[in-house]
Amino acid sequence: MIVDLRHCDGCQSQGTAPQCTLATIEGHLLPEPMEWIEVYESPLEGGGTQFVPTPCQQCQNPPCVNVCPVAATFSAPEGVVLIDQDRCIGCRMCMAACPYDRRFFNWGSPPVPPEALLADYSMEHQVQAKVGTVTKCDFCVDMVRAGSLPHCVAGCPQGAIYYGDLEEDLATNGKTLVSFKDFTTNNNAYRLKEELGTHPRVWYIPGHGEAVGRDPHTTGRMPTKWPWIERAKGAVTWKR
């Protein structure tokens, strides 16, 4: 995945909460307050802020996988880090180990809208959420296999998120197709906390939404809402 920060304005221009987050919540029927892709706002050197959409970094050397005592979280052959919620014992060691704060725990009985009850559980989709287990972004491998883009990529109105295959050297935001190597090299892409040696598979192209006309000094983004929470019977929600 490549996130072009030059095109990300935290959906300030849309007047909504970041739509990658909203699409993920809808697509995975996520319990409140889980934002599998979270748009962090971090300060820039000379003042102002930038928005950084942060999904699970799908590390090549994943600290979470290394510490899981029952191998419930693992690197799938395609490279994606998945969680088997039928095996997870809920010790939360992986949450202590993740340097990106990208793992979430089902603290209570997760609120589920009625339609979630129809879903068959799969590690690649994680609907419905299971109490007492850890969950996180799964890179939507099942959707990609079926031929569609991940929720966050499809949901981004600015086309800032590219998704593709490293071995094929191709990535797309749904509108244009780029060569991974050229696109990252030509635009000085970097990865988060590269010094830790986790080798994330999410690259960032530096920027602060300038390509879509964002003024870095206009700070703040709309808070995320969980639209279907009223429809979930007996919903328990919590704070992060």
Added chain:
Amino acid sequence: MEALIEEPGTADTTWESRLEAKALIPGTSTGVAFKLWVGGLLLVLLVGIVAYVNQYNNGLYVTGMRDRISWGIYIAAFVFFAGISMAGTLMSAILRITRATWRTPITRVAEAITVMGLITAGVFVIVDMGQPLRLYQMYLNGNWQSPLMWDMMAITVYLTSSVVYLLVPMIPDLAFFRDRLPGRVPHVQSWMYGTLSFGWIENPPQRRALAKAVAILTVLIIPVAVSVHTVLSFVFSTTVRVSWNSTSFGFFFVAGAIFSGVAVLIIVFAIVRRRYHLEEYITERQFTYLGYLLAAMSMIMIYTNATEFITKGFKASDDDLFAFRELFATKFAPLFWFYFFGGLVLPVLIVAFKRTRTITGLVVASSFAVVAMFIERYFIVVAGMSVPLMPYEPSSYMPTATEWAIVAGGFALFMLFLTLFTRLFPIVAIWEMKEEHETRVEVAP
């Protein structure tokens, strides 16, 4: 009571018969105070169990833990109880190897603390799990790479070996109970002494076998104990959290374990000594030596903390500074300074002056040390997790009533185990004391 334990032919109270009589007291006497104490503990335990059932039904939602501070007081209690389990190994193995004979009267209780501490620690691991019924997955699909897996293996080995280490040197004393107590205790109890004394008749081959077994266990249990506390620290220090990112964590945890272990020992001995009238055997001498150990470990803790804070503070990365500010000045400052001055400096001062180096003084010092070590475990876990990993507002954690109830229940469980042990088992190593007494008498003209 005295009349009850008087045996024909031992009217002249020799050293040996006095010891035997004293050793039999706990097994035969119960008072109102004892029943009240046990009843109170059972009540606290019950409240803890009710709280846990509530947690089990509602998920960990009822705790104060959330995604960003995802471990809390349960893990602190786990580390704390695993820590005090060091007490027994230290007293029995490390001091046995150095032939410190002053520790003989107090080894048995120390070994019992090890076993009870480990069981309680294990309970807290399960309490902290989101899916406790899946514990079997550790055996079925264990991941050898995980520090938590190493931890489980280390603790299982430690628990097994400390049960054996508690039981084996107790065989002659259990045989003594088996021979002397029938008729005075319930049938089940005397059956237990019979079974657990494994047909001990005190002949030379049995004595040789026992001496050999104890010697082997003594040597084997020390690396096991050290590895347990080291591996326990790896659960924290193998992550990339800034406060836990330390190569000295293993040593730090072992030192902390010995420190809190000695403190718990002093408190338990003071109670056992008074309750079961063992003033003749557990003397000021034992307390003074334990006090020296406490002070020494306390200074080692100060030293370790200092090296940690100086090396990290000198480089002062942003995250380190954040952690230091929380620890020294803001959120955790009252806890930290209580730990430092109340738990580390005060015990050294109490032991340093002859006037305060009394049994009461040492119990006060130890109580401070025990509370401080629980607090230290708490802020290691919670302060370590409260350093933000990404640009988000730092989150906070406060244990809920459920968590307090379960932690209190854990303490009650530990004390209940220990009370029942002192009531049912020979708490003084009678045969070892006799042996040492004999050698002393032989040596002294």
